[in-house]
Amino acid sequence: MSFYVNCDSMAGLYFHIPFCRRICAYCDFFRVADLGHLPMAIEAMHAEMDEQRDFLHDSHIRTIYFGGGTPSLVAPARIQELIDHAARLWDCSRVEELTLEGNPDDVTKEYVEALRTTSINRISLGVQSFDDAELRFMNRRHTAATAVEAVKRLQDAGIENITIDLIFGVDGFDESVLERSLEQTLKLDVQHVSAYHLTIEEGTAFHRRMLRGQMRVVDEERSEREYALVHRRLTEAGYEHYEVSNYAREGFRSRHNSSYWHGAEYLGIGSGAHSFNGEVRRWCVQPVAEYAGERRYELEHLSELDHRNEYVMTALRCAEGIDLEQLEQRFGRVAREQITAAARRWQLSGDVVVNDRQIYILAERFLLSDAVIESLFEV
Numbered sequence: 461m462s463f464y465v466n467c468d469s470m471a472g473l474y475f476h477i478p479f480c481r482r483i484c485a486y487c488d489f490f491r492v493a494d495l496g497h498l499p500m501a502i503e504a505m506h507a508e509m510d511e512q513r514d515f516l517h518d519s520h521i522r523t524i525y526f527g528g529g530t531p532s533l534v535a536p537a538r539i540q541e542l543i544d545h546a547a548r549l550w551d552c553s554r555v556e557e558l559t560l561e562g563n564p565d566d567v568t569k570e571y572v573e574a575l576r577t578t579s580i581n582r583i584s585l586g587v588q589s590f591d592d593a594e595l596r597f598m599n600r601r602h603t604a605a606t607a608v609e610a611v612k613r614l615q616d617a618g619i620e621n622i623t624i625d626l627i628f629g630v631d632g633f634d635e636s637v638l639e640r641s642l643e644q645t646l647k648l649d650v651q652h653v654s655a656y657h658l659t660i661e662e663g664t665a666f667h668r669r670m671l672r673g674q675m676r677v678v679d680e681e682r683s684e685r686e687y688a689l690v691h692r693r694l695t696e697a698g699y700e701h702y703e704v705s706n707y708a709r710e711g712f713r714s715r716h717n718s719s720y721w722h723g724a725e726y727l728g729i730g731s732g733a734h735s736f737n738g739e740v741r742r743w744c745v746q747p748v749a750e751y752a753g754e755r756r757y758e759l760e761h762l763s764e765l766d767h768r769n770e771y772v773m774t775a776l777r778c779a780e781g782i783d784l785e786q787l788e789q790r791f792g793r794v795a796r797e798q799i800t801a802a803a804r805r806w807q808l809s810g811d812v813v814v815n816d817r818q819i820y821i822l823a824e825r826f827l828l829s830d831a832v833i834e835s836l837f838e839v
């Protein structure tokens with residue numbers, strides 16, 4: 461039985477392109493730096509789509525997303541072939557958003573011209589910072605000037621839905637660096653910004669530097685100050701802070717990511733890609749080099765409690781928070797009462813609003829969301 465499927469019941473399609481020219485110092489994503497398997501992986505993605513055509517309960521696709529890794533390493537014509545193939549398997553007549561993640565370095569004049577011949581209508585650029593020293597520190601392969609040029613080139617080509625990623629909370633780069641990156645972001649006037657606090661994950665170059673004592677996790681006060689700076693600068697400039705790490709101009713929220721947060725079904729294609737059909741979460745564990753062979757998946761069957769906790773987690777990360785009517789419909793009156801009672805503590809501290817219809821974390825207090833969410837989980 462499915463407990464948690466989006467009300468408008470349209471699905472998302474995600475293509476994972478797990479290839480990068482260079483590995484960033486903070487990155488623990490599923491990706492490889494050897495591009496030799498890229499053509500074979502694209503071929504195998506077509507085959508995987510055929511195999512998985514029945515995974516989704518709903519065959520209406522609402523959003524398509526190419527993530528990675530670095531999808532801009534794939535020729536736009538190959539991207540369009542994947543989109544066309546999807547349209548033969550599922551109903552893509554109402555697709556609203558087709559996003560492709562790109563590295564600023566790849567966004568050359570020729571690339572943008574080729575991209576304009578595809579159906580892609582949203583570009584997500586991994587900028588991270590507009591400071592060259594910070595970019596080098598993160599082992600990014602582009603400079604600040606390249607990132608600015610890439611955004612302008614896309615805008616000049618008429619792409620009107622651009623999002624950029626930024627990272628803050630980086631040891632050794634103070635708030636004035638972040639302030640300048642935000643300044644430059646605002647000058648570019650993109651439609652959407654994702655701003656993430658750096659986390660140092662095991663297995664990354666940053667983690668190794670930390671073990672050698674060459675770098676630290678920034679302290680809590682600094683995290684809070686930088687978070688507040690990002691929130692203030694972007695909201696004052698008219699962006700809506702609609703999810704912990706996401707800011708959008710009106711009408712430009714990420715539909716693909718929003719559907720993840722609202723429990724919609726999605727099918728992930730590619731080595732390392734995750735899928736969810738309302739009952740089962742599944743991910744392809746086949747290493748990139750073997751992805752063209754027989755594909756293997758790991759499965760997780762979600763219990764009702766998992767669904768409930770996940771609902772609380774994703775809802776509270778979004779500005780609208782928990783819709784209490786919806787919560788009751790899905791998980792019952794007792795769940796509504798338990799969660800409302802647990803949220804009252806945060807209401808007293810002024811971090812959370814609890815009213816008759818919803819429970820939500822104030823956007824300027826989103827940094828606390830993990831603690832709030834955990835306290836509302838049923839264990």
Ligand code: SF4
Pocket residue numbers: 479480482483484487488489491528529530563586
């Ligand atoms: S480009 Fe993206 S996926 Fe590739 S190493 Fe850097 S952060 Fe990771």
